[in-house]
Amino acid sequence: MLLNYQAMDNKLIVKLDGELDHHVAENIRIELDEMIEKKRTKHLIFDLANLQFMDSSGIGVIMGRYKNISKMGGKVAIIEVPEKIDKIFTLSGLYRIVEKYPNITEALDRL
Amino acid sequence: MEYKNHMKLEFDSKSQNEAFARVVVASFAAQLDPTLEEIADIKTAVSEAVTNSIIHGYEDRMGVVKLTCQITNNVLEIVVEDEGKGIDDINRAMEPLFTSKPELERSGMGFTVMETFMDEINVYSEPGKGTSIRMVKKFKSLVAE
Ligand SMILES: Nc1ncnc2c1ncn2[C@@H]1O[C@H](COP(=O)(O)OP(=O)(O)OP(=O)(O)O)[C@@H](O)[C@H]1O
Ligand SMILES: [Mg+2]
Numbered sequence: 001m002l003l004n005y006q007a008m009d010n011k012l013i014v015k016l017d018g019e020l021d022h023h024v025a026e027n028i029r030i031e032l033d034e035m036i037e038k039k040r041t042k043h044l045i046f047d048l049a050n051l052q053f054m055d056s057s058g059i060g061v062i063m064g065r066y067k068n069i070s071k072m073g074g075k076v077a078i079i080e081v082p083e084k085i086d087k088i089f090t091l092s093g094l095y096r097i098v099e100k101y102p103n104i105t106e107a108l109d110r111l
Numbered sequence: 112m113e114y115k116n117h118m119k120l121e122f123d124s125k126s127q128n129e130a131f132a133r134v135v136v137a138s139f140a141a142q143l144d145p146t147l148e149e150i151a152d153i154k155t156a157v158s159e160a161v162t163n164s165i166i167h168g169y170e171d172r173m174g175v176v177k178l179t180c181q182i183t184n185n186v187l188e189i190v191v192e193d194e195g196k197g198i199d200d201i202n203r204a205m206e207p208l209f210t211s212k213p214e215l216e217r218s219g220m221g222f223t224v225m226e227t228f229m230d231e232i233n234v235y236s237e238p239g240k241g242t243s244i245r246m247v248k249k250f251k252s253l254v255a256e
Contacts, residue, residue: 019130021126021129021130021158021162022126022129022162022165022166023126023127023129023130025216029216053133053151053154053155053158054155055155055158055159055162055221055224056159056162056217056218056220056221056224057162057217059218059220060215060216060217060218061216063216063218064216083148084147084148084151087151087228088155088220088224091220091223091224091227092218092220092223092224
């Protein structure tokens with residue numbers, strides 16, 4: 001699993017590349033929280049275009065970041081959601097708290 | 112003619128083996144000519160069951176996880192077993208959002224994912240003895256000769 005970051009004003013865009021499961025979740029959590037802190041992030045955007053696999057461990061990672069970000073008045077968005085991963089997001093009710101946009105242009109527009 | 116095939120696998124309860132287990136099942140299921148969605152469904156369900164054995168069953172102690180697959184015509188049956196701590200209240204454990212480990216940022220969605228992505232699930236568990244999860248998926252394809 002590879003993470004790529006791009007910070008823009010108070011927004012942090014994180015590209016997730018590979019497979020997000022329990023095995024990698026802990027390291028990703030630590031790395032993400034460090035970056036969120038370092039870049040003084042208000043809004044967090046996950047770009048999932050290259051996410052090959054995700055199970056409920058990924059739901060936990062995104063919900064955990066949502067808790068921290070929303071406490072500080074920020075929002076979490078996800079973009080470029082692959083079809084097979086959309087199913088688990090819908091099922092978990094994640095779209096009730098996290099906003100979904102088709103691409104980065106739209107996400108930056110709305111946040 | 113009835114088509115049958117089976118496989119059996121044992122591995123240590125290490126998180127490295129979560130990816131291994133789901134890839135093995137996906138490869139074994141390839142003979143059923145699955146759709147991409149069917150493959151994604153079984154990989155996710157296997158990942159949930161194996162992760163549960165590692166996190167909850169053995170609680171990061173060392174143990175062995177057993178995985179068996181049985182194909183009968185276009186039906187795949189997957190069993191994931193551990194000899195870990197077991198589940199006290201299975202009905203409660205299977206409720207959406209129930210987790211005994213919120214401090215680990217678990218979402219309590221594992222069983223819901225298994226139930227939704229597979230056609231059938233049965234949970235057998237005994238506190239102190241272990242847990243066995245049986246899942247069944249019926250593939251749309253007709254089985255190849
Ligand atoms: N193999 C197992 N051995 C012991 N307890 C288990 C096992 N599998 C599940 N459980 C119990 O059932 C509960 C619900 O499992 P489920 O997979 O639905 O959620 P979770 O693992 O807690 O969270 P998530 O899967 O979303 O990360 C667990 O919190 C745990 O208490
Ligand atoms: Mg689980």
